[in-house]
Amino acid sequence: MQRIYFDNAATTSLDPQVLEAMMPYLTEKFGNPSSIYSYGRESRLAIETARKSVAKILNAHPAEIFFTSCGTESSNTAISAAVHDLGCTHIITSPLEHHATLHTVEHLHKRGDASLSYVNLLPNGHIDLEDLEHQLANTADKTLVTLMHANNEIGNLLDMHGVGELCKLYGAIFHSDTVQTVGHFPFDLRNTPVHFITGSAHKFHGPKGVGLLYINENVRISPYIHGGSQERNMRAGTENLYGVVGFAKALELATAGFEADSAYIKGLKIYMMEQLKKNLKGIAFNGDPLGRSLYTVLSVSFPKTEKSEMLLFNLDIHHICASGGSACTSGAEQGSHVIRAINHNPNQVTVRFSFCKHNTREEVDAVVGRLKELI
Numbered sequence: 617m618q619r620i621y622f623d624n625a626a627t628t629s630l631d632p633q634v635l636e637a638m639m640p641y642l643t644e645k646f647g648n649p650s651s652i653y654s655y656g657r658e659s660r661l662a663i664e665t666a667r668k669s670v671a672k673i674l675n676a677h678p679a680e681i682f683f684t685s686c687g688t689e690s691s692n693t694a695i696s697a698a699v700h701d702l703g704c705t706h707i708i709t710s711p712l713e714h715h716a717t718l719h720t721v722e723h724l725h726k727r728g729d730a731s732l733s734y735v736n737l738l739p740n741g742h743i744d745l746e747d748l749e750h751q752l753a754n755t756a757d758k759t760l761v762t763l764m765h766a767n768n769e770i771g772n773l774l775d776m777h778g779v780g781e782l783c784k785l786y787g788a789i790f791h792s793d794t795v796q797t798v799g800h801f802p803f804d805l806r807n808t809p810v811h812f813i814t815g816s817a818h819k820f821h822g823p824k825g826v827g828l829l830y831i832n833e834n835v836r837i838s839p840y841i842h843g844g845s846q847e848r849n850m851r852a853g854t855e856n857l858y859g860v861v862g863f864a865k866a867l868e869l870a871t872a873g874f875e876a877d878s879a880y881i882k883g884l885k886i887y888m889m890e891q892l893k894k895n896l897k898g899i900a901f902n903g904d905p906l907g908r909s910l911y912t913v914l915s916v917s918f919p920k921t922e923k924s925e926m927l928l929f930n931l932d933i934h935h936i937c938a939s940g941g942s943a944c945t946s947g948a949e950q951g952s953h954v955i956r957a958i959n960h961n962p963n964q965v966t967v968r969f970s971f972c973k974h975n976t977r978e979e980v981d982a983v984v985g986r987l988k989e990l991i
């Protein structure tokens with residue numbers, strides 16, 4: 617039986633064109649980018665060409681683009697730097713952040729490096745901007761606001777400009793985890809009031825193990841990883857040459873196909889919502905799926921029964937890949953911290969379906985048909 621992969625927010629398949637672009641750097645072009653002879657210079661050129669391409673697509677300056685090992689490292693770097701280098705002694709975040717953010721801010725808080733507060737949520741899971749402003753207005757401390765652009769479990773989209781303007785008004789530093797939107801959304805960083813954003817190639821048909829950190833040109837921080845002078849002294853360690861080349865190629869392809877792909881994927885999401893409503897009773901969609909929402913993600917709660925409690929397991933048996941929440945926490949017993957924060961109904965089982973351009977309506981029909989049987 618064909619596998620149906622509806623877990624594209626966890627990771628995506630590598631685009632063959634990306635692999636093709638990477639291959640020379642996995643084989644004959646293996647020089648260390650720091651070496652000064654021709655092999656090294658060839659590798660250095662590939663990295664700097666990738667940086668320029670990424671910067672152009674995001675409307676940033678190449679000097680603002682840093683390659684890392686993953687989105688998690690990028691967020692750790694930005695958040696730690698805001699506290700240790702930029703003088704932030706207070707952090708405002710939300711309970712819906714990815715653990716790359718939540719565990720980092722909790723760690724800094726436990727060490728006594730910064731106080732920590734959580735912004736209120738609206739009933740649909742969006743950030744309450746009035747509460748954010750209230751919190752910013754009522755702290756005398758230099759503050760870091762760290763809020764994700766798109767939630768990886770429910771798809772809610774942040775009003776990044778709105779948050780950025782508030783941060784500007786109150787002199788706060790703004791970091792946004794954009795791992796689910798870089799490669800899925802047009803960015804115009806020159807005209808976006810944000811200090812740090814992050815990205816991860818494996819979320820948009822690029823390779824795993826390569827991330828992006830954008831640091832606004834007006835921000836000066838110290839490195840998070842110490843060692844050699846790679847990434848202009850900002851991120852030591854021999855560069856993931858083929859990964860960086862793959863990152864840029866994947867972003868180029870995603871950008872070229874953005875209009876057609878996003879419309880197609882959004883159509884799939886809406887079709888799945890319609891089919892679920894038509895075929896299953898008592899289901900609920902989490903977040904704001906038809907409002908400010910990422911077109912790739914659909915979070916569905918099903919009534920809890922003896923059968924539905926085993927839902928993910930049974931979907932897996934039938935070769936359907938979907939998650940209970942973030943892939944990084946899917947082994948955890950307590951379930952999703954995001955769903956717990958927005959939905960207090962313990963009599964529901966939640967599944968996240970997330971789509972890409974390779975998915976089809978036939979697959980949606982097959983999954984809905986299987987869900988009908990399993991619930």
Ligand SMILES: Cc1ncc(COP(=O)(O)O)c(C=O)c1O
Nearest residue numbers: 686687688714716768795796816
């Ligand atoms: C919103 C969000 N932030 C951060 C990450 C971590 O990214 P990476 O896998 O590149 O460390 C992920 C991916 O799981 C994510 O979905």
